[in-house]
Amino acid sequence: MRILHTSDWHLGKKLEGQSRIIEQKLFINDLEKIVREEEIELILLAGDIYDTYNPSAEAEKLFFDSIKQLSLNGKVGIVVIPGNHDNPARLNAVSHLAKDYGVIIYETAFQEIEVGKYGSLNIYKSTSGGIFIEKNEKKLYLYNLPFPSEAILNETFEDKKFNCRIKEILEEGIAHNNEEIPSVLMTHIYVAGSMGEGEVALELGGSRAIATSDLPDVNYIALGHVHKPMSFKSKNAYYCGSPLEYRITENKFDKKVFIVDISQSETIVKEVAITNYKPIKEYVVEGAEEAIQKSNELLESNEWIYLKVKLNEPLTNSAIRKIKANKNVLEIIPIINIEEKENEVTFYNELNLEEAFIEFFKEESEGLAPNDNILKLFLELLEEGEKNETN
Numbered sequence: 001m002r003i004l005h006t007s008d009w010h011l012g013k014k015l016e017g018q019s020r021i022i023e024q025k026l027f028i029n030d031l032e033k034i035v036r037e038e039e040i041e042l043i044l045l046a047g048d049i050y051d052t053y054n055p056s057a058e059a060e061k062l063f064f065d066s067i068k069q070l071s072l073n074g075k076v077g078i079v080v081i082p083g084n085h086d087n088p089a090r091l092n093a094v095s096h097l098a099k100d101y102g103v104i105i106y107e108t109a110f111q112e113i114e115v116g117k118y119g120s121l122n123i124y125k126s127t128s129g130g131i132f133i134e135k136n137e138k139k140l141y142l143y144n145l146p147f148p149s150e151a152i153l154n155e156t157f158e159d160k161k162f163n164c165r166i167k168e169i170l171e172e173g174i175a176h177n178n179e180e181i182p183s184v185l186m187t188h189i190y191v192a193g194s195m196g197e198g199e200v201a202l203e204l205g206g207s208r209a210i211a212t213s214d215l216p217d218v219n220y221i222a223l224g225h226v227h228k229p230m231s232f233k234s235k236n237a238y239y240c241g242s243p244l245e246y247r248i249t250e251n252k253f254d255k256k257v258f259i260v261d262i263s264q265s266e267t268i269v270k271e272v273a274i275t276n277y278k279p280i281k282e283y284v285v286e287g288a289e290e291a292i293q294k295s296n297e298l299l300e301s302n303e304w305i306y307l308k309v310k311l312n313e314p315l316t317n318s319a320i321r322k323i324k325a326n327k328n329v330l331e332i333i334p335i336i337n338i339e340e341k342e343n344e345v346t347f348y349n350e351l352n353l354e355e356a357f358i359e360f361f362k363e364e365s366e367g368l369a370p371n372d373n374i375l376k377l378f379l380e381l382l383e384e385g386e387k388n389e390t391n
């Protein structure tokens with residue numbers, strides 16, 4: 001069977017308050033082209049479909065349009081699991097309508113999907129968390145584990161180590177395949193690949209992790225959660241990553257989806273690079289003038305921009321306005337000349353209030369002194385406070 005593996009769409013996600021919906025739509029259009037050209041039979045969407053628990057109407061509409069579009073109106077099967085960013089019940093709410101398009105949306109772990117026709121997919125047998133899929137005279141067993149929070153699993157991990165419990169769940173889930181057909185696992189989880197058994201950090205970036213050795217031996221494992229494409233080849237396990245750069249730290253690697261040919265005897269994985277519709281860039285300039293010039297230069301460029309500006313004094317409002325005339329400038333980051341920054345302890349009790357305010361302001365703003373307006377405002381407030389005191 002020919003599978004397309006994608007994850008972490010984060011529909012509705014914003015970058016410094018700016019919408020990414022246009023880029024997300026471009027991605028879906030490109031994905032449709034890939035589905036058609038590569039003759040994909042089944043799409044696995046491994047969680048974090050939305051960015052928030054309460055997605056906007058715009059984000060939900062994009063998801064509904066996307067599953068219809070990518071299923072080629074029911075010719076291609078799609079299986080979806082919730083990630084940690086998704087609201088499982090809300091994601092699942094559309095599942096009855098989606099069924100005719102060949103789309104299966106999981107809400108919880110261990111869910112038993114109703115047997116029957118889903119578009120051109122035939123689910124001929126169903127187990128707790130697993131489905132036996134038949135399509136184009138090819139068969140596959142797919143076990144699905146949504147992001148395994150305690151709420152979704154309906155159990156606590158106090159007595160057992162998280163990774164041991166997940167290992168047990170996955171092994172049991174895969175063992176349901178009692179036919180001579182390939183097994184595929186889809187889940188949304190942290191796999192701490194470099195750690196050996198028994199030394200798995202329970203917490204990794206706020207999420208619990210499992211080790212590579214906790215994964216079962218199957219024909220393919222479609223992982224979601226990590227935004228960078230990664231592989232654990234000994235286990236046929238892959239993170240395809242997110243389709244867009246969602247943070248500046250993600251601009252160091254290509255965005256991908258995976259096309260996987262799975263048969264009983266072998267698994268062939270092909271990486272397909274996704275166009276970077278609007279890259280995130282960082283520029284470093286010196287002084288306000290250069291910052292304004294750079295912003296002007298980049299007016300027509302299709303980039304998200306972080307502008308680092310080396311400064312000796314704060315930018316004026318007028319300079320900020322001129323820089324921000326370029327709507328792609330997400331943030332102006334001041335860099336203060338370190339040499340001028342004093343490392344001494346400030347003894348506030350030796351200063352008058354105005355001096356103390358200036359020192360305090362500098363400490364809070366990486367060495368920048370308050371401009372005249374701020375200082376004036378402070379002195380006015382001070383005066384008012386004194387007046388009130390004497391009243």
Ligand SMILES: [Mn+2]
Pocket residue numbers: 048083084085188224225226
């Ligand atoms: Mn995630």
